[in-house]
Every structure is written in structure tokens, then in C-alpha cells.
Amino acid sequence: MILEGLVTTLSPEGELNIAPMGPKIPADLSLGTFVLRPYRSSTTYRNLKAGGSGVFHITDDVLLLARTAIGAALDPPPATTPARAVLGRVLADACRYYEFRPIVVDDIDERTTVLVETLAEGRIRDFLGFNRAKHAVVEAAILATRTAFLPLSEILEEFQKFSVIVDKTGGPAEREALDLLLDHVRRSSRPPLESKAPSS
Incomplete structure (x- = not known):
């Protein structure tokens, strides 16, 4: 099955990237190993390919998920703490997290397949759950x-x-998230302005 969440990775320079991602997990919900499917053009893929590790988070913060999905500015950025078993960052407001390292990276296709193993996990708070x-x-x-x-x-x-x-x-966070996404859709659908040829 696919479980939606957020993945944090660090670039070789130490820059934090947060990306929504739905890894494939075993049917029994154990996360000893699981599969990520980032695109080769994604920052997550580049960070993992460069020898990095990461943290997968289960969260009910849909506003953060919406912002990261469309690359909106995170100002202020979400609070994080250092991971324990890997070089990475844990989102401080997540519900559960799984620190992982890649063990197999198959990047023949544009949509890559990255098998990872969990090295540490933790619980920060209860999962509030998803309403409609x-x-x-x-x-x-x-x-x-x-x-x-x-x-x-x-x-x-x-x-x-x-x-x-x-x-x-919904509440205020869900309304803000949907407004943000709708604005992104409308802006993305606008054709680029045509440059005018200089008059002779």
C-alpha cells in the first residue's frame, strides 16, 4: 500500500529539503524496509543519490504538505531536530518518523525506485487523524x-x-491550504507572456 507523508533529506552542503511522498509499504504496515519513488529531477532523488539518507514522517499537517507539494516558501521554516541514526532532520511536529538509508537505487526510468531500510524510528505525538x-x-x-x-x-x-x-x-489550516493550492493551479495554467519583437 502507499502511505502519504513527508520526506526530509539534506544536500551534500547541508541544505534541508522537505517533500511530500507516498512510499510503498508492506501490507502489515511494518516499515523495516520500504520503497520511495522520487523522480530523477527531484531534489529528494539527488540528495539520496549523492549518498545521503533521510527521514520519512507520518503527519496530519496538511498545510505543510500543501506548501511543500507546490514548492511554496516555508517562512518560517518548520522546526526540526537532528536525526539519531542518520545524517538528517526530524520534523518536530510530526506524529511518527522513520530514519532511513537507501540500500538499492534503481534509476533506469525517470520515476526511480529507491529501496530503503529503517535505522531508527520514533513517536512525537498522537496522530490526530484525517477528517474529510x-x-x-x-x-x-x-x-x-x-x-x-x-x-x-x-x-x-x-x-x-x-x-x-x-x-x-475543515478548519483554518485546511482552508488556507486549499486556497494556496487553488492559487497555484490558477497561476500555473496562465500562458507565459509573449515577448514583443522590437520595432524596427
Whole structure:
């Protein structure tokens, strides 16, 4: 099964990257080993390929998930603490986390397959859970990353459904997250301004 969460990695220079990612995990929910599928163009892939390690987080913070999905500025950045078993950072407000290192990197295809093993794990707080609004934001975040190959009308139609759900069952964080994602979709769909040829 696929479990949505957030992955933190560090660049060789020590720069923190936070990315939403849904690793494939065993059916019994054990996370001794699991599979990440980052694209070769992603920062997560580059950091892991460079010999790095990472931390997978289970979280109910859909606003942070939405921001990282579209590359929005994280100001202020989320609080982190040093990982115990790997060179990495743990999100201080996550529910659970799994510190890992890659053991197999298959990057023949654009969508890579990275088998990782867990070296340490921890629990920070209870998982509040996902109500319908949180689920809607997760789906909206995934959809917002597909503006390059899905029709705008189709995306906006889905966002209208998400909006109804968030208005009925969400709180301020879920509403802010959906507004952020919708603004991203609208900006991404605008054609670039054509440069005018200089007049002779």
C-alpha cells in the first residue's frame, strides 16, 4: 500500500529539503524496509543519490504538505531536530518518523525506485487523524502538481468538490491550504507572456 507523508533529506552542503511522498509499504504496515519513488529531477532523488539518507514522517499537517507539494516558501521554516541514526532532520511536529538509508537505487526510468531500510524510528505525538477536509487537501495537493498534463477545467471541477468538503468539515489550516493550492493551479495554467519583437 502507499502511505502519504513527508520526506526530509539534506544536500551534500547541508541544505534541508522537505517533500511530500507516498512510499510503498508492506501490507502489515511494518516499515523495516520500504520503497520511495522520487523522480530523477527531484531534489529528494539527488540528495539520496549523492549518498545521503533521510527521514520519512507520518503527519496530519496538511498545510505543510500543501506548501511543500507546490514548492511554496516555508517562512518560517518548520522546526526540526537532528536525526539519531542518520545524517538528517526530524520534523518536530510530526506524529511518527522513520530514519532511513537507501540500500538499492534503481534509476533506469525517470520515476526511480529507491529501496530503503529503517535505522531508527520514533513517536512525537498522537496522530490526530484525517477528517474529510484533510483528505480533500491531500488529493488537491496531488492534483495541483499535475497542471502540466491535465486540463485546467478538469482540475478546477475537482477543486470545486474539494472546496465544498473543506468548507463543511475543515478548519483554518485546511482552508488556507486549499486556497494556496487553488492559487497555484490558477497561476500555473496562465500562458507565459509573449515577448514583443522590437520595432524596427
